[in-house]
Amino acid sequence: MKLLYPLICLFLALPAWAQDEAPHGDPVAGVVLSLAIILVAAKLGGHLATRIGQPAVLGELVFGVILGNLPLIGFHSLEYLKTDASIDMLAGIGVILLLFSVGLESTIGQMLQVGASSLLVATLGVIGPFALGWGVGAWLLPEHSAYMHAYLGAALTATSVGITARVLRALGKSQSKEARIILGAAVIDDVQGLLILAVVSGVISAANTGGALSYLGIGLILFKASLFLVGSLVIGSKISPRLFSLASRLETHGVLLAVGLGFCFLLSWLASAIGLAPIVGAFAAGLILEDLHYRDFKDRGEHSLEKLVEPIASFLVPVFFVLMGLRTDLRSFAAPGVLGLAAALTVAAIIGKQLCSFGVLGKGIDRLSVGIGMIPRGEVGLIFANIGLTLVIAGERIVDQNVFSAVVVMVIVTTMMTPPVLKWSLERNAKKAG
Amino acid sequence: MKLLYPLICLFLALPAWAQDEAPHGDPVAGVVLSLAIILVAAKLGGHLATRIGQPAVLGELVFGVILGNLPLIGFHSLEYLKTDASIDMLAGIGVILLLFSVGLESTIGQMLQVGASSLLVATLGVIGPFALGWGVGAWLLPEHSAYMHAYLGAALTATSVGITARVLRALGKSQSKEARIILGAAVIDDVQGLLILAVVSGVISAANTGGALSYLGIGLILFKASLFLVGSLVIGSKISPRLFSLASRLETHGVLLAVGLGFCFLLSWLASAIGLAPIVGAFAAGLILEDLHYRDFKDRGEHSLEKLVEPIASFLVPVFFVLMGLRTDLRSFAAPGVLGLAAALTVAAIIGKQLCSFGVLGKGIDRLSVGIGMIPRGEVGLIFANIGLTLVIAGERIVDQNVFSAVVVMVIVTTMMTPPVLKWSLERNAKKAG
Numbered sequence: 001m002k003l004l005y006p007l008i009c010l011f012l013a014l015p016a017w018a019q020d021e022a023p024h025g026d027p028v029a030g031v032v033l034s035l036a037i038i039l040v041a042a043k044l045g046g047h048l049a050t051r052i053g054q055p056a057v058l059g060e061l062v063f064g065v066i067l068g069n070l071p072l073i074g075f076h077s078l079e080y081l082k083t084d085a086s087i088d089m090l091a092g093i094g095v096i097l098l099l100f101s102v103g104l105e106s107t108i109g110q111m112l113q114v115g116a117s118s119l120l121v122a123t124l125g126v127i128g129p130f131a132l133g134w135g136v137g138a139w140l141l142p143e144h145s146a147y148m149h150a151y152l153g154a155a156l157t158a159t160s161v162g163i164t165a166r167v168l169r170a171l172g173k174s175q176s177k178e179a180r181i182i183l184g185a186a187v188i189d190d191v192q193g194l195l196i197l198a199v200v201s202g203v204i205s206a207a208n209t210g211g212a213l214s215y216l217g218i219g220l221i222l223f224k225a226s227l228f229l230v231g232s233l234v235i236g237s238k239i240s241p242r243l244f245s246l247a248s249r250l251e252t253h254g255v256l257l258a259v260g261l262g263f264c265f266l267l268s269w270l271a272s273a274i275g276l277a278p279i280v281g282a283f284a285a286g287l288i289l290e291d292l293h294y295r296d297f298k299d300r301g302e303h304s305l306e307k308l309v310e311p312i313a314s315f316l317v318p319v320f321f322v323l324m325g326l327r328t329d330l331r332s333f334a335a336p337g338v339l340g341l342a343a344a345l346t347v348a349a350i351i352g353k354q355l356c357s358f359g360v361l362g363k364g365i366d367r368l369s370v371g372i373g374m375i376p377r378g379e380v381g382l383i384f385a386n387i388g389l390t391l392v393i394a395g396e397r398i399v400d401q402n403v404f405s406a407v408v409v410m411v412i413v414t415t416m417m418t419p420p421v422l423k424w425s426l427e428r429n430a431k432k433a434g
Numbered sequence: 435m436k437l438l439y440p441l442i443c444l445f446l447a448l449p450a451w452a453q454d455e456a457p458h459g460d461p462v463a464g465v466v467l468s469l470a471i472i473l474v475a476a477k478l479g480g481h482l483a484t485r486i487g488q489p490a491v492l493g494e495l496v497f498g499v500i501l502g503n504l505p506l507i508g509f510h511s512l513e514y515l516k517t518d519a520s521i522d523m524l525a526g527i528g529v530i531l532l533l534f535s536v537g538l539e540s541t542i543g544q545m546l547q548v549g550a551s552s553l554l555v556a557t558l559g560v561i562g563p564f565a566l567g568w569g570v571g572a573w574l575l576p577e578h579s580a581y582m583h584a585y586l587g588a589a590l591t592a593t594s595v596g597i598t599a600r601v602l603r604a605l606g607k608s609q610s611k612e613a614r615i616i617l618g619a620a621v622i623d624d625v626q627g628l629l630i631l632a633v634v635s636g637v638i639s640a641a642n643t644g645g646a647l648s649y650l651g652i653g654l655i656l657f658k659a660s661l662f663l664v665g666s667l668v669i670g671s672k673i674s675p676r677l678f679s680l681a682s683r684l685e686t687h688g689v690l691l692a693v694g695l696g697f698c699f700l701l702s703w704l705a706s707a708i709g710l711a712p713i714v715g716a717f718a719a720g721l722i723l724e725d726l727h728y729r730d731f732k733d734r735g736e737h738s739l740e741k742l743v744e745p746i747a748s749f750l751v752p753v754f755f756v757l758m759g760l761r762t763d764l765r766s767f768a769a770p771g772v773l774g775l776a777a778a779l780t781v782a783a784i785i786g787k788q789l790c791s792f793g794v795l796g797k798g799i800d801r802l803s804v805g806i807g808m809i810p811r812g813e814v815g816l817i818f819a820n821i822g823l824t825l826v827i828a829g830e831r832i833v834d835q836n837v838f839s840a841v842v843v844m845v846i847v848t849t850m851m852t853p854p855v856l857k858w859s860l861e862r863n864a865k866k867a868g
Contacts, residue, residue, distance in 0.1 A: 026824075028526030029706030032699035035527075039692040039699075046686030056686040089520050092462030093469075252480030252490045254748035258473040261749060265466035265473075272463030311742045312749055314688035315695060390460075 031086045035319070037078070038087070041067055042318030055163045057378060058415050060318050061408070064325015072330065082326050091323045094316030095383055096282040100264045101313050103286015104306050106187045108233055118184030120359035125185060125374050126192045129156035129352030136344045140337060141403075144396075147204045151388055151398050154200045155407055156349045158193030159186045160378025160415070167419050168373070171426055178366050182373040185356070191229065193380055194280045198225035201391060202275055208393045225276055229284055232267055236288035248296035256297045257308045260289060277387060324382045324408065327389075332405040341402070342409035349414050350375055366429040372422045376415045381407055465520045469753070471512070472521070475501055476752030489597045491812060492849050494752050495842070498759015506764065516760050525757045528750030529817055530716040534698045535747050537720015538740050540621050542667055552618030554793035559619060559808050560626045563590035563786030570778045574771060575837075578830075581638045585822055585832050588634045589841055590783045592627030593620045594812025594849070601853050602807070605860055612800050616807040619790070625663065627814055628714045632659035635825060636709055642827045659710055663718055666701055670722035682730035690731045691742040694723060711821060758816045758842065761823075766839040775836070776843035783848050784809055800863040806856045810849045815841055 042060040049059025067078055081087055133156035137149030164186075168179045202221035240263070247259040264285040271281030291304055298304060333339050353374040357367035385407040388399030399407070476494040483493025501512055515521055567590035571583030598620075602613045636655035674697070681693040698719040705715030725738055732738060767773050787808040791801035819841040822833030833841070 026526065026706055026712050026821075028523060028530065029703045029712045031523060032527065032530060032712065033703035036696040036699035036703070039696045043681075043684055043686060043689050043692045047684040047689075050685045059686070086520075086523050089462060089465060089523075092460065093466065096462065096466060247477075250477055250481040251484045252477060252493070254745075254752075255477050255481075257745055257748055258477045258752075262470040262473045265470035269463045269467035269470070272460055278460050278463045278466065308745045311688075311691055311745045314691055315746055318688075318692075387460075 060321035061325045064322035068326035091320040094320040097313045099279040099282040100286040103283040122185040122188035124359040125356040128355035132348035132352040155384040158380035164373040241293040244294040328408045342406035345410040494755035498756035502760035525754040528754040531747045533713040533716040534720040537717040556619040556622035558793040559790040562789035566782035566786040589818040592814035598807040675727045678728040762842045776840040779844040
């Protein structure tokens with residue numbers, strides 16, 4: 001592996017050379033060089049994270065943090081990546097594809113089946129962190145508005161159970177009751193988190209344009225968001241099978257992928273047009289589409305939509321995670337209170353989710369493991385923080401550099417702590433039972 | 435299929451609504467809506483083209499022309515697509531992936547094997563159209579510079595044999611001597627076309643910054659371009675197996691795709707950094723990479739790089755073709771001489787390639803079919819024309835809207851005429867032989 005290091009140094013120095021280069025070149029050359037750097041960083045980070053038993057996405061994030069803080073050791077040639085419009089746009093498409101993939105993994109039917117436990121676990125797991133996060137904001141950042149405190153609470157709500165699922169699988173517990181409750185709750189959790197995001201963002205937008213925080217206004221946003229979700233799920237499920245059956249008659253290559261992506265992009269835009277985040281639409285699109293809808297394509301031997309989207313997501317999603325890392329300025333931790341905020345947010349995120357244990361109905365279920373399994377935050381926390389960077393109220397950004405860095409720390413710690421703690425808890429329970 | 439038409443009209447009207455919408459939304463929402471429109475247009479166009487026995491890419495191009503000329507019937511909401519920076523960038527990445535895929539389909543070894551006939555056929559097939567194209571420019575556009583005439587010649591050189599390959603396959607002639615000569619020549623042809631593009635673009639850039647058209651300068655560019663191609667092929671072939679063997683030890687998902695794309699992007703940027711078009715680097719990267727280099731990945735059951743790049747290309751390449759169509763302004767054909775220029779260029783492109791027949795060595799080979807099989811232009815002509823749109827000399831664009839439209843007509847006609855004419859020629863020869 002030693003050959004890698006000189007290669008990497010050479011690689012990282014290229015943009016400096018690029019900036020000295022003749023500006024008459026094709027601008028796409030600069031973009032693909034940035035992409036090459038990001039892809040290599042993502043895979044090296046993913047590798048190292050996997051080696052120490054962590055999810056790859058954590059390594060991508062941490063390698064992004066490293067690249068973004070190279071100026072601390074006097075290396076400035078990657079600074080442009082933080083604000084590059086093309087990379088930002090590609091990361092935005094990456095997040096849409098990520099939520100689309102997450103949605104594709106579950107179906108509406110599965111969501112309806114997971115039952116009372118999951119719904120209760122998810123709801124408590126949203127209320128707990130939301131309240132605690134709001135409280136941490138009010139306590140540590142009293143000079144900021146209540147909007148900002150609410151946003152902080154919202155950023156703590158959504159669970160990212162990819163890592164939990166992997167630990168459960170490694171311990172042969174994938175089919176356990178605990179696993180089904182956690183995975184079911186995580187999907188409901190995503191929906192609830194997106195609803196909260198819609199409400200909080202909507203209230204902030206309204207307040208910024210002079211409107212007041214009326215209950216009617218909140219109700220209206222919640223109604224709009226629910227209507228969009230339920231409406232797109234109901235209408236989408238009716239239209240989707242016909243759409244794909246119609247599309248399957250098109251005699252050209254790549255129709256399934258094009259129609260699937262087109263559907264996802266259209267709903268993303270629609271969500272944005274009615275004031276929600278585009279990811280809400282992408283997630284809804286993923287939930288709606290089921291293998292059954294495009295069986296005409298599968299019958300003639302084409303790959304499933306999930307398989308087709310995978311390489312595109314694996315190309316663009318790391319751009320998002322590395323970019324989030326890049327935007328985490330380690331110097332912000334020198335600012336007074338930021339480390340404290342990061343610690344308090346992390347504790348709020350962990351304790352808040354322990355409320356989930358009370359949502360487990362029935363006996364003989366390992367409640368502690370359910371609460372621990374819901375801890376990791378991952379992508380959704382980052383997406384919230386990133387959207388917060390663009391929201392402004394009374395000339396003040398809802399999420400500033402310091403808060404963004406604190407959220408990144410919260411995501412990293414909650415994700416890293418889950419595998420060992422969950423393993424300990426599951427084994428403790430097995431001993432008790434055995 | 436009738437349900438499609440109201441759906442399409444609704445769809446096309448969305449951007450008008452989008453522009454009235456609140457500007458505070460996520461900018462990525464506008465980009466994905468554009469992508470959805472482009473993907474649907476591409477697949478509908480591809481379908482109709484396939485139905486009438488034409489290559490899908492032609493339908494994508496023609497549907498782009500239709501979308502781009504909707505203002506003629508008073509519909510203006512898609513006008514922004516022609517100049518949208520994000521779409522232009524995504525199309526640029528699409529072209530790089532297209533040339534990478536083309537390169538991946540052949541190996542350096544195959545190129546060295548195709549033998550004297552292919553080399554001779556390719557060389558004559560580049561000289562003929564280049565000279566005739568230059569001549570057409572000098573004849574019909576005498577008010578423009580010689581640089582522009584040379585560029586016009588260069589745009590006629592490269593063959594796009596995808597359509598020829600498909601006709602040969604349909605007639606059971608894939609393994610014939612004619613097929614091998616044509617396919618071999620097309621690859622060499624691509625290399626020669628890229629070299630000519632490098633020389634002509636370089637000379638134009640030099641002339642624009644005050645330099646003169648010296649033989650030394652041309653020699654230098656040709657030397658640089660050859661050095662890049664040969665150098666990257668030689669060094670790349672040495673490094674690539676080690677790079678992939680090293681990368682195969684990385685324990686995370688999507689490494690093969692990331693390293694393959696990273697390699698392609700790095701060479702694209704390197705080509706651009708020494709003054710060549712990024713596509714030259716992408717093509718070289720594709721030629722270098724062979725299945726053998728990443729057998730460690732394949733041994734553990736991963737898909738080949740070609741298969742992994744396919745969905746990404748099938749997402750982004752149509753963006754390029756539709757955009758090229760969008761930029762073709764049908765009104766330019768009303769300008770005096772444009773239809774004549776289109777006709778003359780088309781004739782030059784067809785006749786120029788008939789020189790190929792003289793390059794066929796050996797007896798009993800259907801020379802006429804070889805010449806006809808080399809006629810289609812397709813993507814490379816469009817790429818040249820598109821690069822020409824960005825080249826300026828003495829304040830005048832090398833390729834203006836009128837010339838661009840004429841080149842698009844040449845591409846469409848040469849591609850459409852090949853299947854029926856080639857079929858006639860092959861059957862005529864079979865009758866003679868039988």
